[in-house]
Amino acid sequence: MIYLFQILNGVGLGMLYFLLAVGLSVIFGLLQFVNFAHGAFYLLGAYLTYDLVSRGFDFWLAMPIATLIVAGLAALVEVLLLRRIYNLPHSFHILVTVGLALVVQEVTIILWGPLGGSVPAPDGLQGVVILGNFVYPEYRLFTIAFTAVLAGLLWWLLEGTRLGAIVRAGSESHSNMALLGYDTLRINTAVFGFGAGLAGLAGALAAPIRGVEPFMGAEALAIAFVVVVIGGMGSYTGALVAGILVGVIQSLMTTLWPEGARLMIYVAMALVIALRPRGLLGRA
Amino acid sequence: MNVVDRPLIQFGLAVAVALALPFCLSSGILASEVLIFAIVVAACNLLLGYTGLLSFGQGIFFGLGTYFAGVGLTRYGLAVPVVLVGATVIGAVVAAAVGWLSIRRQGVYFVMLTLAFSQLFYFLAYTFSDLTGGDNGILDVPRPNIGGVLNDPWAYYIFVAVCFVVVFGLLLVVTQSTFGRTLLAIRENEPRAAAIGFPTKVFKTQAFAISGAVTAFGGALHAMLIGVAPLSNIEYHTSEQILIMTIIGGTSSLFGSVLGAGFFLLMADALSTIWPRWLLLLGLALIVVALFMQRGLWGLVEKASAALTSRKAADKDAREGGHV
Numbered sequence: 001m002i003y004l005f006q007i008l009n010g011v012g013l014g015m016l017y018f019l020l021a022v023g024l025s026v027i028f029g030l031l032q033f034v035n036f037a038h039g040a041f042y043l044l045g046a047y048l049t050y051d052l053v054s055r056g057f058d059f060w061l062a063m064p065i066a067t068l069i070v071a072g073l074a075a076l077v078e079v080l081l082l083r084r085i086y087n088l089p090h091s092f093h094i095l096v097t098v099g100l101a102l103v104v105q106e107v108t109i110i111l112w113g114p115l116g117g118s119v120p121a122p123d124g125l126q127g128v129v130i131l132g133n134f135v136y137p138e139y140r141l142f143t144i145a146f147t148a149v150l151a152g153l154l155w156w157l158l159e160g161t162r163l164g165a166i167v168r169a170g171s172e173s174h175s176n177m178a179l180l181g182y183d184t185l186r187i188n189t190a191v192f193g194f195g196a197g198l199a200g201l202a203g204a205l206a207a208p209i210r211g212v213e214p215f216m217g218a219e220a221l222a223i224a225f226v227v228v229v230i231g232g233m234g235s236y237t238g239a240l241v242a243g244i245l246v247g248v249i250q251s252l253m254t255t256l257w258p259e260g261a262r263l264m265i266y267v268a269m270a271l272v273i274a275l276r277p278r279g280l281l282g283r284a
Numbered sequence: 285m286n287v288v289d290r291p292l293i294q295f296g297l298a299v300a301v302a303l304a305l306p307f308c309l310s311s312g313i314l315a316s317e318v319l320i321f322a323i324v325v326a327a328c329n330l331l332l333g334y335t336g337l338l339s340f341g342q343g344i345f346f347g348l349g350t351y352f353a354g355v356g357l358t359r360y361g362l363a364v365p366v367v368l369v370g371a372t373v374i375g376a377v378v379a380a381a382v383g384w385l386s387i388r389r390q391g392v393y394f395v396m397l398t399l400a401f402s403q404l405f406y407f408l409a410y411t412f413s414d415l416t417g418g419d420n421g422i423l424d425v426p427r428p429n430i431g432g433v434l435n436d437p438w439a440y441y442i443f444v445a446v447c448f449v450v451v452f453g454l455l456l457v458v459t460q461s462t463f464g465r466t467l468l469a470i471r472e473n474e475p476r477a478a479a480i481g482f483p484t485k486v487f488k489t490q491a492f493a494i495s496g497a498v499t500a501f502g503g504a505l506h507a508m509l510i511g512v513a514p515l516s517n518i519e520y521h522t523s524e525q526i527l528i529m530t531i532i533g534g535t536s537s538l539f540g541s542v543l544g545a546g547f548f549l550l551m552a553d554a555l556s557t558i559w560p561r562w563l564l565l566l567g568l569a570l571i572v573v574a575l576f577m578q579r580g581l582w583g584l585v586e587k588a589s590a591a592l593t594s595r596k597a598a599d600k601d602a603r604e605g606g607h608v
Contacts, residue, residue: 034392085574090392091338092574095531098524099570106564218520222403225396233393263411266404270385273397277388 001134006251012140012209014247015147016202020220021227021239022154023198029171029234030191033082034090036097039221040104041196045070045203046212047108050119053207059122063204070200075193082192083185101217109214116213143205150201155236167191171234199224226269232279241280288589291456294539298322298452301542302445312437313509314553319441319448320505321545325529326455326538327498332527333535334459335491336471341382341398342526344405345375345496347518349503354422354513355415364428364508371504372497379496380489387488402523409518421514425507437509444505451498456538458494467491499526528566532573534580543581 024038045066052062077100085092120126121139129136158164170177170187178184203220210216227246231238246265253261272280287293301322305315324346331337349371356362356370386397409416416422430439458464469477470484478484507513516522525548533544555562577583 028392034395081571088574088578090395091332091531092578094338094395095528095570095574098528099567099574102563102567102570106561106567110561110564222399222520226400226403229389229393229396229400259413260407260411263404263407266400266407269400270404273385273388 002255003252004134005136006255007248008136008144009140010248010251011244012144012147012247013251014244015144015151016206016243017223017227017246018151018240018243019147019198019202019205020224021231021243022236023195023202024224025228025234025236025239026158026167026198027192027195030167031082031086031188033086033093034097035192035195036094036221037077037100037104038097038196038199038224039217039219040101041070041074041199042203042206042220043108043212043214043217044073044104045200046119046207046216047112047203048200049204049207050117050212051112053119054117059119059208063201066204067197067201070203071193071197074196074200075189078189078192083188101221105214105217112212112214114214116211118211119207121208139208143209147205151240158236223265226265228279230269230272230279232281235279235281238279238281286586286590287593288585289537291460294537295453295456297539298542299449301546302449305445306438306441312441314549316437316441316444316509317506318546318549319444320502320509321526321529321549322542323448323451323505324499324502324526325533325541325545326452327495327502328526328530329533329535329538329541330455330459330467330498331491331495332530333537333540334464334471335467335488337387337488337491338395338527339386339398339492339495340395340520340523340527341386341402341405342495342499343518343520343523344382344402345379345499346503346506346522346526347405347409348378349375349500349505350507350513350517351409351416351422351503352500353504353507354417354425357425357508358422368501368504372501375500375503376493376497379499380493383489383492383496384485387485387492399520399523402518402520406515406518406520409515416515417513419515421512421516422507423512425511425513427508427511440509444509447501447505451501452538452542455498459538463487463490528570532569532580534582536579536586537582540580540582543585547581 020038020042023041024035027033027035027038048066048069049059049062052065053059057065081096081100082093085096121137125137125139125142127138129138129141158167166177166182166187170182170184170191174184177187199220203216223246227239227242230246231240231242246268249264249268250261253264257264302319305318306312309315309318324342328339328342331339352371352374353367356367357364362370382398382401386394386401389397410418413419427435427440428443430443459467466477466482466487469480470482470487474484503517506517529544529548530541531544532547533542534540552562552566555565559565573580579586
């Protein structure tokens, strides 16, 4: 029973990791831009949710508001800052986004203090589900179901709609898209806001499970990287499989070897890289 | 080549810095820290500036050197030279392994891999706390007894300064050698370097090993300096800071790294006493450097020197013109 419990936990955690990784992947795919501030958007999503809920907002209102604010801020950052540096080498992309992540982290500490806090599970989902002798928190079941629906929507959005076709075409060739009359600058802004919004949403969803603290962004960034590395960059299915795999490994290890739980994520990554440098589902 | 980029001038500047720091700073600890990080940042520059490899994993080797010194000195009572050599060797071996695995992917994937490896080693150190002391680190790491003055920061500074000058000189030799030239060729155009027949992966792995060896050496010096082998030395933030110092200093010449380390540590020292949230300013500074100062601090020196030499040349032209 404890294993079933941990596997479910792992799937829930893994779906959050998937949301983080898919945002990173979409941004990289279209903009050829590695976003080291991705963890900072996750951090912001979690803290905004925390802030709104502690001001008396309902979680169901706080979560979408936090997500939208993060997406809006990210779009603003793209317009004001990132668009000026697309043509520079990768090291400058990294420098700017690392700088941005530091700014967000320090502003978080200034606004909300260094200690962090906890977010109560939303109304209506505070109980547990009991099936025979199996007991599981309702909110965690909700996150699994919610992110699963979201994952389906995302897949449809990227693979089945005109919008997705534009994004995919843009990642093949920006200049051809511009020639066809698409406003690539606006598409860039929208996609960056969208990807960062997904990170913000992951943060908002994670807040009632894991609480908030100012340094959660750096770890989330590293995990998102691991998921992308294991799954293969640019692969939607890869991000999903790798996200769940990483989540389940981490959860199961919490039972078997608590101190080494997070270590094993990275060991798994090293193994995948040694055996399949392109990732599990990466394109050649 | 710009006059100031000549290797002899670079070496002279490094020696000058080592001699001048005691007169500029009141703290021997801070002065030693500047030189230790100058070594470590120069090693990062060998990868970033000379090979074009942006590694977020330098903290791995720094931390390994730190732990090797901590364990070797406190538990096994090894001699200081043995500790330094041992740390260097371990750094080289682990860096070769991490480098070999990471360079299998290029560009951004490579950067992500090095960052993930740095997390891997952080959690290794965190998990095996019997060996590393976990959160507490390894305490009471002794400083070498130099000239009978154990524990005096300035005596230790002399030791660090000698190490710094030697290592900086060696790194200069490496960058000027055929090996270093090949690294530059790989940075400029890897497919072409491979087509000429250079085994580029071997060269990149070797660059990684050298960089890791020097970084671990710096880590061992650092543990003896602060008397602790802390967990934070192997953290992601250490990797990040080494990289930031490298880019702020400028990657076009090795001495830029000394500028970067000095600037970063002295600013951190000054700002952190005024405002605990000074990292906010660092974040803004990074954005400004990326937007407006892409060659870093050393780029400013190069510009100034180029302006000076061209004015001299213009003066000379004018004078010679007058004689005719």
